[in-house]
Amino acid sequence: MRLEQSGTLFGDEHEKIDTMGFERGKESGRIFRKYPGHEHKKAHAHEDNMPGIHAPGATGVIYCTDRAMAHGFTYEDESWANFGQGAPETGPLPDAPPRPDVVHFTPENLEYGPTTGITALREAVANLYNVTYRKGMASQYTADNVCIVPGGRAGLTRVAAVVGDVYTGYQIPDYSAYSEMLSSFRRLIPVATALKSEDKYALNIARVEEDINTQGLQVLLTSNPRNPTGQVIRGRDLEKLVEISEGKTTVILDEFYSWYLYPEPGKEAEYELGQSISAASYVKDVNEDHVVIVDGLTKNFRLPGWRICWVIGPSSLIEALSQSGSYLDGGANHPLQVAAIPLLNPDHVAKEKVALQKHFLMKRNHVLDRLQKMGLKVDVPPLATFYLWLDLSSLPQPLDNGLTFFEECLKEKTIVVPGIFFDLNPSHRRDLFKSPCHHFVRLSFGPPLAQLEKGLDAIERVLAKARTQGMSVFGHSFPSSPAKTFKALPRQAGGGVKSLISQVVGQ
Numbered sequence: 107m108r109l110e111q112s113g114t115l116f117g118d119e120h121e122k123i124d125t126m127g128f129e130r131g132k133e134s135g136r137i138f139r140k141y142p143g144h145e146h147k148k149a150h151a152h153e154d155n156m157p158g159i160h161a162p163g164a165t166g167v168i169y170c171t172d173r174a175m176a177h178g179f180t181y182e183d184e185s186w187a188n189f190g191q192g193a194p195e196t197g198p199l200p201d202a203p204p205r206p207d208v209v210h211f212t213p214e215n216l217e218y219g220p221t222t223g224i225t226a227l228r229e230a231v232a233n234l235y236n237v238t239y240r241k242g243m244a245s246q247y248t249a250d251n252v253c254i255v256p257g258g259r260a261g262l263t264r265v266a267a268v269v270g271d272v273y274t275g276y277q278i279p280d281y282s283a284y285s286e287m288l289s290s291f292r293r294l295i296p297v298a299t300a301l302k303s304e305d306k307y308a309l310n311i312a313r314v315e316e317d318i319n320t321q322g323l324q325v326l327l328t329s330n331p332r333n334p335t336g337q338v339i340r341g342r343d344l345e346k347l348v349e350i351s352e353g354k355t356t357v358i359l360d361e362f363y364s365w366y367l368y369p370e371p372g373k374e375a376e377y378e379l380g381q382s383i384s385a386a387s388y389v390k391d392v393n394e395d396h397v398v399i400v401d402g403l404t405k406n407f408r409l410p411g412w413r414i415c416w417v418i419g420p421s422s423l424i425e426a427l428s429q430s431g432s433y434l435d436g437g438a439n440h441p442l443q444v445a446a447i448p449l450l451n452p453d454h455v456a457k458e459k460v461a462l463q464k465h466f467l468m469k470r471n472h473v474l475d476r477l478q479k480m481g482l483k484v485d486v487p488p489l490a491t492f493y494l495w496l497d498l499s500s501l502p503q504p505l506d507n508g509l510t511f512f513e514e515c516l517k518e519k520t521i522v523v524p525g526i527f528f529d530l531n532p533s534h535r536r537d538l539f540k541s542p543c544h545h546f547v548r549l550s551f552g553p554p555l556a557q558l559e560k561g562l563d564a565i566e567r568v569l570a571k572a573r574t575q576g577m578s579v580f581g582h583s584f585p586s587s588p589a590k591t592f593k594a595l596p597r598q599a600g601g602g603v604k605s606l607i608s609q610v611v612g613q
Contacts, residue, residue, distance in 0.1 A: 216507020223254020
């Protein structure tokens with residue numbers, strides 16, 4: 107059954123509150139804007155901060171977790187469902203190789219490793235990409251084209267640290283952490299391009315080329331596959347994107363979901379499992395083409411806690427990343443680099459891909475099916491990643507607002523991510539009052555199926571409450587964020603660190 111904005115499904119009360127829904131929906135917005143750094147840039151003129159310190163604003167996961175804790179969430183409480191989880195389940199999967207459970211290392215492995223990573227792991231990464239994407243090509247990756255980094259954010263941070271004063275293109279919506287990266291490294295001058303649902307959030311390569319020519323973009327940053335929309339650039343479009351790098355533009359591709367590929371719903375029988383995607387397939391010369399690839403063990407290998415990732419690109423870039431890594435992060439965990447080497451064996455990887463895709467395809471279809479039965483149709487179903495970009499605009503106010511829907515799900519012990527976090531807004535230059543992402547939430551089908559069922563049951567309860575109690579019960583009575591141990595600290599005249607703490611915890 108599909109939910110309607112008016113009519114008998116929600117009763118006549120919806121008609122009465124139609125003009126009032128926006129007012130009631132303001133409470134979730136006020137909570138969001140209360141966080142340091144979430145205000146529009148003009149609001150910072152009299153901010154009471156520790157001298158010289160500026161709060162960058164909470165990323166989606168921090169904000170959502172803090173708000174969940176206000177509703178009683180703890181990591182130990184198994185009654186909660188986390189649709190906000192940006193990581194895959196880490197346990198055994200049917201027909202997959204055994205999970206690594208022992209790490210062997212020598213005393214030498216307890217020393218600091220090189221800032222570019224140990225040579226054996228770099229060689230293993232290069233070999234995997236050559237075998238998977240570059241068979242028969244004259245130009246092959248070597249260890250000199252690989253830098254091992256302690257996590258994907260560390261890889262992106264190292265890259266950002268070596269980018270000069272240039273215009274940097276990015277898209278909306280995209281991975282929320284890009285916003286902080288583009289804010290912190292102020293030599294990167296961000297230039298946004300909005301992706302549209304009617305285009306299935308596809309990156310228009312002709313538009314990119316036009317922006318390069320008219321706006322002088324020298325760096326292009328994009329995720330592929332795309333977080334949060336679950337779409338993917340492939341085939342000729344990906345090839346044309348790589349060709350852009352042959353000119354005067356560097357293309358940075360975040361490929362962390364490169365194994366999470368699925369057929370369109372209903373076309374599963376025609377699909378061959380075990381595929382993966384990378385711009386490496388179209389790079390002509392590994393040391394001349396300006397293509398930077400960031401990936402790692404986090405998503406594809408389902409080992410987020412290892413923090414072992416890599417950046418692939420021309421050898422000159424890797425030398426620069428070694429230098430930036432020496433002062434930014436110092437390098438990745440040495441023993442876990444050693445443990446990662448056998449996991450990159452191409453035969454091992456082939457088995458992992460098939461098992462992963464079979465399992466996550468099942469979860470994708472299950473979540474889509476249940477949402478459709480609730481009347482929540484995903485207009486652009488994911489063909490990659492483990493995310494659903496759910497449009498709430500068919501729901502009555504105030505449930506059509508992502509922040510309010512998020513707060514109402516928290517009352518039912520379920521975490522989703524409001525879409526506003528994927529409307530990247532570096533340095534808060536834009537007022538997001540009319541953001542195109544307001545009416546969306548991102549749902550992750552990364553967690554185990556049993557947890558997904560809890561979350562879907564919770565969403566069903568929210569919609570059932572709308573049918574039986576009307577819309578007046580929504581959009582208000584949200585708890586304040588927990589003050590934690592800082593609540594008792596007195597606020598000092600003149601501000602300072604205690605004043606900043608009180609702002610961060612929502613006092």
